[in-house]
Amino acid sequence: MKGDTNEQTLLKGLANNDSKAIETIYKDNFNMIQNFILNNSGSYDEARDIFQEAMIALYEKAQLSSFTLTCQIRTYIFSICKRLWLKRLQQLGKYTNPVDGFEETVAIEEDFEEHEKRNAEFAIMDRALNSLGEPCKSLLEGYYLKKMDMIALAAEFGYTNADNAKNQKYKCLMRLKKLFFSQYNIGE
Amino acid sequence: MDDILLLDAIERYLNGEMGTEEHEHFNQLRKNTPEIDQMVVEHNMFLHQMDLYTSHRNIKCSLHEIHANLLNRGDVNEGGTISSKGKIIQFWNKYKRVTAIAASVGGVIALFISGLTVYFSSAVTDPKLEQLGKDLEVVKKNQQYQGTIINEVKTKIPLNARLLSGGSGFLIDSKGYIVTNAHVLKGTGAVVVNSKGQEFNADIVHIDLQKDLAILKIKDIDFTPVKTIPYTIQKSNSDLGEEIFTLGYPRNDIVYGMGYLSAKTGFNGDSLSYQIQISANPGNSGGPVFNKNGDIIGVLSTRQAQADGVSFAVKSRNIYTIIGDLNKSDTSLQPIKLPTKSALKGMERKAQIHKVEDFVYYVKAYGQ
Structure with a gap:
């Protein structure tokens, strides 16, 4: 079953981080997931966490050039959430057979593994960035994440000129790379 | 090179x-x-x-x-009645007595200890200590407008007022009560800013200079009372070596730091506070100190000048004392109820931060 054109547009919007599209998907699917989690001994907070994680998984998938979704968004999100929630329950040692009403699910195991891998990479980068200390962290975030230019950064941090700021940025970057790869190469 | x-x-x-x-x-x-x-x-x-x-x-x-x-x-709803409410009530009935006894014993001990600590405590006057409140640049409000254009946020500080000091604070009651350090509040009023940059007007409800704690209440139509606060405030003492972390506003963005509890007393043996090893900067004052389960064990307040990373935090049980005092002395206020349920135990750190960052505020004090 190919998703209809409306859903394709939404997914395209999601891939481009368009808040209108994200909001629509969010609104259409959140309550279903919340009910599912609450009915399976979860809390409101857990429902939000699980749902948002599934949204991230869908976002990652939508960004791939090879992307096709062979089922409805709703089915996909539900399948991912169910898998995520089972994992969470297992970690807490309270494995129970979930009640899942009559929702249809699809096989998502490969996507799920890919998502876990991405999550691990995200965690490594996050840890590496956070253990850099200031001003390195903010300097690198300014340049690589917020895409600010060197002149603006130099002004914000109070360097006398852009070249000095750039020098400092590279020093910080070398430290970050070292931190990142020391974790990354030992296999997450 | x-x-x-x-x-x-x-x-x-x-x-x-x-x-x-x-x-x-x-x-x-x-x-x-x-x-x-x-x-x-x-x-x-x-x-x-x-x-x-x-x-x-x-x-x-x-x-x-x-x-x-x-x-x-209202498109998404969190709260209301949970379907398993019956269970909770049963549970409550079953343990009501035990809880009551435990609470009263705890109360007596807390009163006794707080009596002792008040007796032995010393106010922060030593030059070797630095308060971590931020002395903000004295800028007239109308000049401030230039800065605000960049942030696209309209500040709620009154037009003729000046910013005097800044620090951090955190929510202790879903109705909008915030704890911070007394020394952060150097003026007559305050605004608080959440991690998303929204500003709210706040009243100074209570100041205890001896314990260096203060309570603010958000009074702002833009503020929606939160449903639940994810952390609890620890009544008992924490142990040496306990892993801790903090969130605060040494800059305009919220900043995370981690360290450990290094002594059970503060500067010069001050029994109201702990010594902690954490890098703290001006602006961190009033910020929460969490243990690894996400319970608040203290309020970050001062650091030792000329010593690297040596900071001090007011012990969290003092919050109970001042709330008790306040509830008793000012009956016009709705009684403050401290959070009782922690939702952070066993979570990964970034998930914990994600959960609590909305409850940590940037406190800006202003005066005429």
Whole structure:
């Protein structure tokens, strides 16, 4: 079953981080997931966490050039959430057979593994960035994440000129790379 | 230095910022030097990882905002009645007596200990200590407008008032009560800013200079009372070596720091506070100190001048004392109820931060 054109547009919007599209998907699917989690001994907070994680998984998938979704968004999100929630329950040692009403699910195991891998990479980068200390962290975030230019950064941090700021940025970057790869190469 | 030049070259090469000649030259260099070739591949991969990280962080942020919006509009509902409420009531009935006894014993002990600590405590007057409140630049409010255009936020500080000091604070009651340090509040009024940059007007409800604690109440129509606060405030003492973390506003953005509890008393044996090893900066004052389960064990307040990373935090049980005093002395206020349920135990740190950052505020005090 190919998703209809409306859903394709939404997914395209999601891939481009368009808040209108994200909001629509969010609104259409959140309550279903919340009910599912609450009915399976979860809390409101857990429902939000699980749902948002599934949204991230869908976002990652939508960004791939090879992307096709062979089922409805709703089915996909539900399948991912169910898998995520089972994992969470297992970690807490309270494995129970979930009640899942009559929702249809699809096989998502490969996507799920890919998502876990991405999550691990995200965690490594996050840890590496956070253990850099200031001003390195903010300097690198300014340049690589917020895409600010060197002149603006130099002004914000109070360097006398852009070249000095750039020098400092590279020093910080070398430290970050070292931190990142020391974790990354030992296999997450 | 050479490394930096090389890195710069690689980055310009990957970004396509090289001229044709230089590009050609660099290609040749890659071919002839396997090490450099390897570095280019590695750097390219690293930049790709940074991009993935950025988009992951951005989407997380958008999702968070959208959730808050939908919640405000009522499209998403959290709270109301949980279907398993029956169970909770049964549970409560079963343990009501035990809880009551435990609470009263705890209360008696707390009163006794707080009596002792008041007796032995010393106010912060020693020059070797630095308070971590931020002395904000004395800028007239109308000049401030230039700054606010950039942030696109309208400040709620009264027009003729000046910013006097700043620090951090955290929510202790869903109705909008915030704890911070007494020394953070150097003026007549305060605004608080949440981690998303929204400002709220707040009243100074209570100041206890001896314990260096103060309570603010958000009084602002834009403020929607929160449903639940995810952390509890610990009544008992914490142990040496306990892993701790803090969130605060030494800058305009919320900043995370971690460390450990290094002594059970504060500066010069002050039994009201702990000594903690954490890097704290002006602006961290009043921020929460969490243990690894996400319970608040203290309020970050001062650091020792000329000693690296040595900071002090007012013990969290003092919060109970001042709330008790306040509830008793000012009956016009709705009684403050401290949070009783922790939702952070066993979670990964970034998830904990994600949960609590909305409850940590930037406190700005102003005066005429």
